[in-house]
Amino acid sequence: xxxxxxxxxxxxxxxxxxxxxxxxxxxxxxxxxxxxxxxxxxxxxxxxxxxxxxxxxxxxxxxxxxxxxxxxxxxxxxxxxxxxxxxxxxxxxxxxxxxxxxxxxxxxxxxxxxxxxxxxxxxxxxxxxxxxxxxxxxxxxxxxxxxxxxxxxxxxxxxxxxxxxxxxxxxxxxxxxxxxxxxxxxxxxxxxxxxxxxxxxxxxxxxxxxxxxxxxxxxxxxxxxxxxxxxxxxxxxxxxxxxxxxxxxxxxxxxxxxxxxxxxxxxxxxxxxxxxxxxxxxxxxxxxxxxxxxxxxxxxxxxxxxxxxxxxxxxxxxxxxxxxxxxxxxxxxxxxxxxxxxxxxxxxxxxxxxxxxxxxxxxxxxxxxxxxxxxxxxxxxxxxxxxxxxxxxxxxxxxxxxxxxxxxxxxxxxxxxxxxxxxxxxxxxxxxxxxxxxxxxxxxx
Numbered sequence: 001x002x003x004x005x006x007x008x009x010x011x012x013x014x015x016x017x018x019x020x021x022x023x024x025x026x027x028x029x030x031x032x033x034x035x036x037x038x039x040x041x042x043x044x045x046x047x048x049x050x051x052x053x054x055x056x057x058x059x060x061x062x063x064x065x066x067x068x069x070x071x072x073x074x075x076x077x078x079x080x081x082x083x084x085x086x087x088x089x090x091x092x093x094x095x096x097x098x099x100x101x102x103x104x105x106x107x108x109x110x111x112x113x114x115x116x117x118x119x120x121x122x123x124x125x126x127x128x129x130x131x132x133x134x135x136x137x138x139x140x141x142x143x144x145x146x147x148x149x150x151x152x153x154x155x156x157x158x159x160x161x162x163x164x165x166x167x168x169x170x171x172x173x174x175x176x177x178x179x180x181x182x183x184x185x186x187x188x189x190x191x192x193x194x195x196x197x198x199x200x201x202x203x204x205x206x207x208x209x210x211x212x213x214x215x216x217x218x219x220x221x222x223x224x225x226x227x228x229x230x231x232x233x234x235x236x237x238x239x240x241x242x243x244x245x246x247x248x249x250x251x252x253x254x255x256x257x258x259x260x261x262x263x264x265x266x267x268x269x270x271x272x273x274x275x276x277x278x279x280x281x282x283x284x285x286x287x288x289x290x291x292x293x294x295x296x297x298x299x300x301x302x303x304x305x306x307x308x309x310x311x312x313x314x315x316x317x318x319x320x321x322x323x324x325x326x327x328x329x330x331x332x333x334x335x336x337x338x339x340x341x342x343x344x345x346x347x348x349x350x351x352x353x354x355x356x357x358x359x360x361x362x363x364x365x366x367x368x369x370x371x372x373x374x375x376x377x378x379x380x381x382x383x384x385x386x387x388x389x390x391x392x393x394x395x396x397x398x399x400x401x402x403x404x405x406x407x408x409x410x411x412x413x414x415x416x417x418x419x420x421x422x423x424x425x426x427x428x429x430x431x432x433x434x435x436x437x438x439x440x441x442x443x444x445x
Contacts, residue, residue: 049414054348064355067108090385124404140185160185376407
């Protein structure tokens with residue numbers, strides 16, 4: 001295939017030309033244009049539902065954040081103390097004061113389960129499923145499913161964007177894979193602050209059109225003989241690349257300099273470097289996520305930190321991860337409310353499992369797939385509540401188990417997708433539901 005942008009080349013800012021082609025497709029999954037326009041018409045303006053998922057790489061300790069156990073022995077409860085929030089009866093860790101101040105805009109999940117073996121993998125957060133017994137091609141992530149079924153809200157903005165760079169442990173850097181839906185529905189991943197590859201340099205629109213026609217002619221024969229679907233996927237990528245090049249929408253969304261100094265200061269910067277083999281603690285990605293959904297992205301994923309503190313857990317949390325996460329998540333939620341996006345955008349922040357109740361000899365907590373936690377916000381949900389509970393030690397679920405699949409079903413419902421009706425066909429042609437036998441959380445309605 002002809003390459004409009006030349007051979008793969010890494011620019012000084014880390015953005016590759018391959019990144020330009022990793023965009024979502026234009027398919028609408030059987031929905032009519034009338035259906036989409038009707039769903040996006042809110043108070044006389046175009047709108048769309050969107051999801052921002054914050055994957056907390058390596059699994060944060062639920063009992064040190066949202067579910068502190070002050071009646072447990074010292075070797076279980078740890079050194080942190082709870083503080084009251086602005087919702088009576090709900091407490092969080094003392095190192096999350098900003099979260100405490102906006103608890104009326106949040107939902108705390110204290111009984112999340114579903115990780116089958118305690119392995120470090122973002123897969124269950126993005127799909128709601130185990131990696132075991134996958135269909136041909138693998139399970140697709142929520143971003144890829146949304147790309148397939150809804151397509152772009154704005155043709156110049158990919159429907160699915162993943163903000164995480166590559167990491168030492170690859171699942172920590174995954175934005176969510178397309179699985180059996182194929183490359184056309186993979187995440188677009190802007191890997192550097194400069195967007196020079198996303199604008200036309202030295203070529204006008206008419207010349208770009210000529211090259212587009214030539215590309216289509218040369219590829220026609222390969223499309224006709226290709227039986228794998230690869231060329232169909234590349235057609236979608238190429239179409240989206242042309243849309244981006246002829247519009248400044250995506251470039252502007254990624255340009256944080258357009259925000260006021262006050263907004264940028266509220267979000268903060270964090271640390272753009274990867275934390276160990278995990279992801280950065282990059283607070284600017286929270287702001288970038290808001291700008292992307294505002295511009296038209298339907299699903300944005302960002303990966304934050306490395307919460308796998310098998311040693312020195314409490315210093316690692318209080319010195320870096322907790323205060324930075326506290327700043328980023330609250331800035332995002334408050335910003336969504338201030339900009340009138342709180343009903344349109346749903347936010348979830350979680351890791352792949354919880355941590356052991358008992359603190360180990362290295363002052364750390366180990367893997368604990370029995371139960372974990374998380375936060376939800378936005379999407380018009382009934383906020384200011386806690387769902388689920390653990391026992392006195394934070395070891396086992398005592399009330400209202402919440403499977404990862406229930407949360408994914410909730411996200412799909414927010415996006416307007418009925419998990420009980422919609423099926424997608426895997427590479428063997430078999431129909432597959434979006435999640436396995438799970439319904440949206442009724443407590444949020």
